[in-house]
Amino acid sequence: AGTLYVVATPIGNLQDISARALQVLEQADLIAAEDTRHSARLLEHFALRTPMVACHDHNERSGSDGLVQRLLDGADLALISDAGTPLVSDPGFHLVRQARAAGVRVVPVPGACAAIAALSAAGLPSDRFAFEGFLPARSGARAARLQALAGETRTLIFYEAPHRVLESVMAMAEAFGAQRQAVLARELTKTFETIKDASLGELAAWIAADSNQQRGECVLLVEGLDDKAGKDVVDAESQRVLMLLAAELP
Ligand code: SAM
Numbered sequence: 001a002g003t004l005y006v007v008a009t010p011i012g013n014l015q016d017i018s019a020r021a022l023q024v025l026e027q028a029d030l031i032a033a034e035d036t037r038h039s040a041r042l043l044e045h046f047a048l049r050t051p052m053v054a055c056h057d058h059n060e061r062s063g064s065d066g067l068v069q070r071l072l073d074g075a076d077l078a079l080i081s082d083a084g085t086p087l088v089s090d091p092g093f094h095l096v097r098q099a100r101a102a103g104v105r106v107v108p109v110p111g112a113c114a115a116i117a118a119l120s121a122a123g124l125p126s127d128r129f130a131f132e133g134f135l136p137a138r139s140g141a142r143a144a145r146l147q148a149l150a151g152e153t154r155t156l157i158f159y160e161a162p163h164r165v166l167e168s169v170m171a172m173a174e175a176f177g178a179q180r181q182a183v184l185a186r187e188l189t190k191t192f193e194t195i196k197d198a199s200l201g202e203l204a205a206w207i208a209a210d211s212n213q214q215r216g217e218c219v220l221l222v223e224g225l226d227d228k229a230g231k232d233v234v235d236a237e238s239q240r241v242l243m244l245l246a247a248e249l250p
Contacts, residue, residue: 002029002076004099006092008085008111011217013189014045016112022046024109028078032067034091038082055079057091064095071104078109085113089133089159115157118185118219121195122155125223129155135168142168146175153224162215166207172222173200181223187216 005024010016025031025048032055033039039052055063071077081090099106115131132149135142135158149156160168165184172182178201186194194213198206200222207213 001102001104002071002074003105003107004071004096005076005078005107005109006086006096007078007080007109008113009039009042009080009083011084011112011114011117011189012187014042016189017042017046018109018111021109021111022048025050025078025080027076029075030070031078031080032095034081034086039080042080050078055091055095060091060094064098067095068098068102068104071099072102083112083114085111088113088115088131112189114159114185114188114217114219117188118183118195118221119155119157122183122185122221123197124155124181124183124221126155128153128224129157131157134159134161137164139167139171142171143175146171150175151225153226155224156222158220158222160218160220162218165214165218165220166204168220169200169204169207172220173204176200176222176225178204180225183221184213184218185221186213186218188219190216192216 005028007021007024009021025043025046028050031039031043031050031052033052034056036052036054043050043052053067055067067077079086079092079095081092084090086092087096096106119126119129130152135145158168169182169184172180178199180200181197182200182203183195183197184203184207186192192212196203196206
């Protein structure tokens with residue numbers, strides 16, 4: 001059988017493609033791309049002539065069967081998405097899963113990922129973090145998700161669409177408190193790259209005052225709940241319960 005290579009591509013700056021990624025894309029028999037028209041520009045830039053086939057959210061489940069068959073027939077396949085690492089808020093999960101289930105070798109060719117790039121420059125605790133991908137678009141579901149994350153002590157990483165970034169930061173301020181530290185990482189590796197750290201309250205005001213901050217692509221990072229502060233809250237509450245219990249005891 002052939003090999004399925006999962007290849008990361010740049011998130012803006014084309015120089016971020018790795019030498020290995022270029023070699024794999026050139027030598028593969030077929031490239032499965034999220035959007036063939038979008039990726040045609042990348043291939044053209046690097047003068048690659050490997051044939052492409054679409055592998056996006058709508059056809060991934062059904063299309064994977066055919067691709068796994070190609071792999072079993074001996075073809076080497078490279079999976080790419082529009083930008084960054086496939087499967088990270090991008091298609092590829094079903095193909096990788098089906099390929100592995102069929103006993104096909106799956107090889108990662110690592111490279112750019114917006115979440116990791118943002119974390120590496122944000123200056124927030126990075127020893128533990130939770131990648132949350134996109135929040136629900138509807139405000140009720142988003143508030144519920146944020147509420148469920150309010151006690152999380154790890155640094156939180158979100159992807160967000162530019163036209164929703166202000167609402168999201170405001171919803172985060174409500175759920176986590178306006179004092180919680182956060183970072184907006186926008187247009188990473190591109191001309192207008194901006195990495196702004198502030199409290200959620202300040203960040204919301206800053207974004208509201210400058211409509212440029214509501215353009216392009218962005219990652220939002222939020223510091224986790226302070227462990228010690230969390231304990232203090234719990235301690236005050238347990239103390240209150242203990243006093244109530246003590247009053248009831250004979
Ligand atoms: N697979 C990609 C990765 O590895 O990062 C993510 C794909 S997801 C559909 C697209 C989202 O990633 C954008 O909405 C944005 O949140 C984030 N993103 C992608 N490129 C970015 C960049 N250059 N700067 C900031 N965020 C970016």
